[in-house]
Amino acid sequence: MDFRLLGPFEARHHGQPVEVGSRRQERCLLGVLLLEPGRLVGTDRLIDLLWHGSPPASARGAVHTYIGRLRASLTPYGVRISTRGDGYLVESDGHQVDVVDFAGLIRRAGEVGDPAERVRLLDRALGLWQGPLLADTADDELRERLAAPVEELRLVGVELRAEARLALGQHRRAIGELTPLVPRHPTREQLVAALMTALHRGDRRADALRLYRTTRDLLVADLGVEPGSRLREVHRRILDGDDRLDRPDRPMYEVRVRDESLPWAVGGHPALDFCNTLAGCGLESAPPRGEWLRGYRTLAVWSGHAGLTDEVSVSRLLHLARRDPAAADGVLTEARALRAALYACLVHPDDRPAFDTVARYAEAAAGTMVFRREADGRGRWWPELRAGLRLPLHAAAWSAAQLLADPRRLTVRACSDERCGWLFLDESGLRCWCSLGTCGGRAAGLPCRSA
Structure with missing residues (x-):
């Protein structure tokens, strides 16, 4: 039947x-x-x-x-x-x-x-x-x-x-489908961002910006929060005339560096972004979480993009990875293990084995870090090139240790949507969700989860 x-x-x-x-x-x-x-x-x-x-x-x-x-x-x-x-x-x-x-x-x-x-x-x-x-x-x-x-x-x-x-370049059809829905779900930031992009591509820039202002006013008045990073980024790109919004062959939220798709920097700390897994806007993987750490090259490029190493080091790492792909794959496997342990100890603070795993990686990283003077006179810890292919692993572990020692660690939250679990800093104590595409609409009434 x-x-x-x-x-x-x-x-x-x-x-x-x-x-x-x-x-x-x-x-x-x-x-x-x-x-x-x-x-x-x-x-x-x-x-x-x-x-x-x-x-x-x-x-x-x-x-x-x-x-x-x-x-x-x-x-x-x-x-x-x-x-x-x-x-x-x-x-x-x-x-x-x-x-x-x-x-x-x-x-x-x-x-x-x-x-x-x-x-x-x-x-x-x-x-x-x-x-x-x-x-x-x-x-x-x-x-x-x-x-x-x-x-x-x-x-x-x-x-x-x-x-x-x-x-697919079908922005007019997207406008027709989204226009009646957005007023019924005005705080659903993914819907709003998609409609803003479609309006922008349809030469309706003013309407897209007006929609952002309306949404922001509603979020501030009703929920006491600003729009999430993704919606703000679409707004910024429209204001700047960023041509990435006009290219239908790529996800509108894609962060692409050296032809690598990288995760959005929405967590508020490099170690959190290392844990969060969605790359682009989901056209390449199932929502709400997809694997961004697909290869060693991506790990190396991310470490430079996140400011954990410099671009000279990234270029050197890519050269070494081409010469020894097997060793690069081994480092990638370790990076994924570090990521899993860090996520576990952030979400479950009582998970001592996970903390100890992160600590071992951080201690190994400490032996390769050097303290250098920056152009503005400040000091900065950098991983040395002598670490070879393990450099981005050490950089991620060092960033993880810094987060675990930072008082802001107490403000790490996990998205309230049980299917998501993204981690982000929330010093206001007000935000319960991460503003990804599948999460914002159900946030009202959900308890925040301290990580």
């Missing part, structure tokens, strides 16, 4: 409508089970959802009756509702559920690099959206409790499609 939950509830068998459930609550119950096919849903949760936390004394018996009626309606079509302990589940027997198909298509779209294929998959996914979840079955309160993850996924799909359209 095919079940449609995105819009009015509908059940079909071989394309023909099937009447399921004589009461609205029965269809609501089935809808809740179908949102988690193959997974047990406890009776207490079903009661809480159907009666909004104020059930009658007969609620448990009513749920049992509803399940019996649904089984009678669905068994002839091969749909099984099983009882497991104190709960129920719809067995995954090859039945189609539009919400499941929708989520699968969006995940696949996030994994492909070709923007044309991404648009095709997202068109299919968003085409399944026929209205609010269980539009004619769930009341507003139940829909609000059930629909947040699905609505979030829809917005992620819209954002991904907008980025892909911009990569």
